[in-house]
Amino acid sequence: MTQTSEFAVELRDVVKTFQTPEGTTLNAVDHVDMKIKNGEFFSMLGSSGCGKTTSLRMMAGFEWPSEGEVYIEGKAMGHTPPFQRPVNTVFQSYALFQHMTIYQNIAFGLEMEKAPANEIKTRVGHILEMVQLNGMERRYPKQLSGGQQQRVALARALVKMPNVLLLDEPLGALDLKLRKEMQIELKAIQQKVGITFVYVTHDQQEALTMSDRIAVMSKGKVMQMGAPVEVYERPNSRFVADFIGESNFMGGTVREVEGEYALVYVPALNAEVKGLNTGGVSTGQTVIVSIRPEKIRLSEEPALKMNCFRGQVTNTTYIGSDTHVYVELGGQRLKVWEQNKISSLDPKAYYTIGQNLCLNLFPENTLVLAES
Amino acid sequence: MLKRLRENKSAQGTLLVSPTLAWMIVLLIIPLILTLIISFGTRDADGGVIYGFSFHNYIRLFGISSDCPDGQTTCFDPLYVNILGRSLSLAFWTTLIVISLAYPLAYFVARAHPKRRSTFLMLVLVPLWTNFVIRVYAWMMLLREQGVINGIIGWVAARFGLPFEPLQMLYTPGAVLVGMVYEFLPFMILPIFTSLEKIDNPLYEAAADLGANPFRTFLRVTLPLSMPGVVAGTILVFIPVMGTFIVSDILGGRQVILVGNLIQNQFLSARDPTFGSAASLILMIMTLIVTYFYTRKFGFGEEIVAV
Numbered sequence: 001m002t003q004t005s006e007f008a009v010e011l012r013d014v015v016k017t018f019q020t021p022e023g024t025t026l027n028a029v030d031h032v033d034m035k036i037k038n039g040e041f042f043s044m045l046g047s048s049g050c051g052k053t054t055s056l057r058m059m060a061g062f063e064w065p066s067e068g069e070v071y072i073e074g075k076a077m078g079h080t081p082p083f084q085r086p087v088n089t090v091f092q093s094y095a096l097f098q099h100m101t102i103y104q105n106i107a108f109g110l111e112m113e114k115a116p117a118n119e120i121k122t123r124v125g126h127i128l129e130m131v132q133l134n135g136m137e138r139r140y141p142k143q144l145s146g147g148q149q150q151r152v153a154l155a156r157a158l159v160k161m162p163n164v165l166l167l168d169e170p171l172g173a174l175d176l177k178l179r180k181e182m183q184i185e186l187k188a189i190q191q192k193v194g195i196t197f198v199y200v201t202h203d204q205q206e207a208l209t210m211s212d213r214i215a216v217m218s219k220g221k222v223m224q225m226g227a228p229v230e231v232y233e234r235p236n237s238r239f240v241a242d243f244i245g246e247s248n249f250m251g252g253t254v255r256e257v258e259g260e261y262a263l264v265y266v267p268a269l270n271a272e273v274k275g276l277n278t279g280g281v282s283t284g285q286t287v288i289v290s291i292r293p294e295k296i297r298l299s300e301e302p303a304l305k306m307n308c309f310r311g312q313v314t315n316t317t318y319i320g321s322d323t324h325v326y327v328e329l330g331g332q333r334l335k336v337w338e339q340n341k342i343s344s345l346d347p348k349a350y351y352t353i354g355q356n357l358c359l360n361l362f363p364e365n366t367l368v369l370a371e372s
Numbered sequence: 373m374l375k376r377l378r379e380n381k382s383a384q385g386t387l388l389v390s391p392t393l394a395w396m397i398v399l400l401i402i403p404l405i406l407t408l409i410i411s412f413g414t415r416d417a418d419g420g421v422i423y424g425f426s427f428h429n430y431i432r433l434f435g436i437s438s439d440c441p442d443g444q445t446t447c448f449d450p451l452y453v454n455i456l457g458r459s460l461s462l463a464f465w466t467t468l469i470v471i472s473l474a475y476p477l478a479y480f481v482a483r484a485h486p487k488r489r490s491t492f493l494m495l496v497l498v499p500l501w502t503n504f505v506i507r508v509y510a511w512m513m514l515l516r517e518q519g520v521i522n523g524i525i526g527w528v529a530a531r532f533g534l535p536f537e538p539l540q541m542l543y544t545p546g547a548v549l550v551g552m553v554y555e556f557l558p559f560m561i562l563p564i565f566t567s568l569e570k571i572d573n574p575l576y577e578a579a580a581d582l583g584a585n586p587f588r589t590f591l592r593v594t595l596p597l598s599m600p601g602v603v604a605g606t607i608l609v610f611i612p613v614m615g616t617f618i619v620s621d622i623l624g625g626r627q628v629i630l631v632g633n634l635i636q637n638q639f640l641s642a643r644d645p646t647f648g649s650a651a652s653l654i655l656m657i658m659t660l661i662v663t664y665f666y667t668r669k670f671g672f673g674e675e676i677v678a679v
Binding site for chain 1: 572578
């Protein structure tokens with residue numbers, strides 16, 4: 001009896017060790033545990049070398065774990081070769097067969113399954129419609145644009161209706177505008193077909209836009225796993241707060257913990273800052289206070305009873321939707337992003353260099369993280 | 373002057389092509405025309421050429437003989453047709469064996485670690501550092517009755533107390549085939565290697581990912597993508613094997629006469645340049661026909677997909 005699992009893919013304590021050219025060993029993936037639910041759009045996010053692609057390749061069967069086990073649909077994969085796994089991959093380089101037409105490329109996987117010819121025809125036609133490539137059947141990959149080739153790569157993997165679709169930076173080679181369009185389209189396709197997507201990307205915007213859950217990875221380890229809003233609003237470490245979006249950081253010492261808040265003495269401000277104790281810190285601990293630039297409110301007079309600090313504007317940058325204001329207080333420079341809600345031809349008029357302003361750090365938006 | 377040249381694409385083309393074109397006209401086109409003219413002539417008593425327009429050399433080549441027993445005026449003499457057929461079949465088998473030996477080796481080298489690849493390629497080319505004729509003579513040393521191979525077999529047989537008659541290997545079609553395969557192997561390995569090396573690893577992974585086992589991956593992906601190399605190698609091997617006479621001369625002796633030997637004989641010993649010219653042209657036409665049908669089926673060794 002095959003036991004159906006609620007998890008499409010599971011990594012249990014997986015390690016992948018590589019030999020470096022210098023002869024030393026490196027854990028590209030270092031004791032990773034991951035549970036990816038059925039029907040989920042799951043992203044592995046990290047900079048190059050963080051182990052996200054190696055993890056994906058172990059799911060596909062191109063690499064085997066040095067330690068631990070990969071489970072797909074509850075079944076331990078062991079050394080099962082790629083052609084016997086119920087997953088399909090969309091490659092970063094697309095890896096289209098140049099000697100085959102678009103139709104032949106997409107039909108390839110179904111032919112390998114020995115599907116009947118008329119079924120292949122129906123399914124290929126159906127998938128071509130889904131990725132909007134009708135009429136391209138007889139062309140060769142080289143005759144298509146990059147965006148169209150990307151769609152072929154997607155169609156070729158998707159037509160097999162795998163339990164899990166693995167995508168290795170599939171949009172990496174596209175220009176920004178096309179990438180944004182494809183992000184929305186991919187998400188729509190995923191919701192339509194209901195297949196589990198495991199998506200590798202280094203683009204945090206992409207991960208936030210598309211994913212149900214994100215695993216933020218660094219140096220072969222999972223730093224944090226959660227819904228986009230969780231990893232953005234409640235990062236569990238300085239690394240995650242810094243890697244996803246931008247943050248202001250201030251070092252300090254915990255004076256007092258009260259309920260879910262902590263009172264932190266910040267030497268740079270020579271004052272106490274109140275913030276959410278998301279790091280689970282305790283009194284006396286050296287901590288980092290983290291606040292996102294868009295969450296700081298600027299005002300002439302203090303708007304809050306506490307967590308208000310005066311500083312001088314050192315620089316402003318107009319970037320269209322926002323104005324970035326840099327404020328110096330007690331040797332610490334904080335960035336503040338003000339949305340340009342009022343249209344004005346001179347937004348700098350609101351903030352002049354040298355201006356003395358009040359920074360209001362709302363405690364519910366100010367996070368106290370353990371120093372890592 | 374230079375400025376005009378810079379703007380004139382077709383003038384640039386002419387300039388780039390002309391040295392080779394001049395070379396080819398002087399050393400290929402004109403000699404070919406001369407060969408054609410000579411082939412219609414008749415041999416005089418001293419081995420000179422009496423020019424004329426007669427097809428008798430071609431008629432003789434295709435086996436229509438006037439030197440017949442039983443008082444017939446014409447009869448069929450298969451001597452030259454057999455030589456042509458033997459050349460064709462030897463070239464065919466040589467090419468086939470060379471492909472089947474070269475392909476696995478080229479595959480191995482192409483899939484080897486990039487660091488080791490260049491070493492392997494150099495090893496493939498090492499035999500070419502030695503002169504062609506010397507390499508053929510080396511085979512003679514191996515194959516002859518008192519040669520290395522018979523020596524080893526004889527020694528083993530003596531150890532086991534078995535009776536042993538030296539094998540007649542030299543001066544057989546087999547010896548010529550072995551020599552040809554050996555001589556032309558590198559010319560097949562290199563083009564196949566080049567086209568296999570161009571196949572990116574993700575393509576193999578994609579095939580596996582889509583459910584193709586290694587065997588089907590080979591049939592559906594590797595082989596079609598490496599066909600340009602096989603075609604290029606075939607052209608590089610088949611054409612010279614059709615015309616060569618050194619290998620058959622040294623390893624085949626009088627037993628294995630090919631078109632190449634026939635032509636050589638006509639010019640150097642039989643002193644009939646008119647018949648030699650006719651044989652040369654027939655060889656060329658045969659090679660062209662085979663190459664034409666082959667490339668029409670498999671392409672010219674270029675990328676299969678036109679952009």
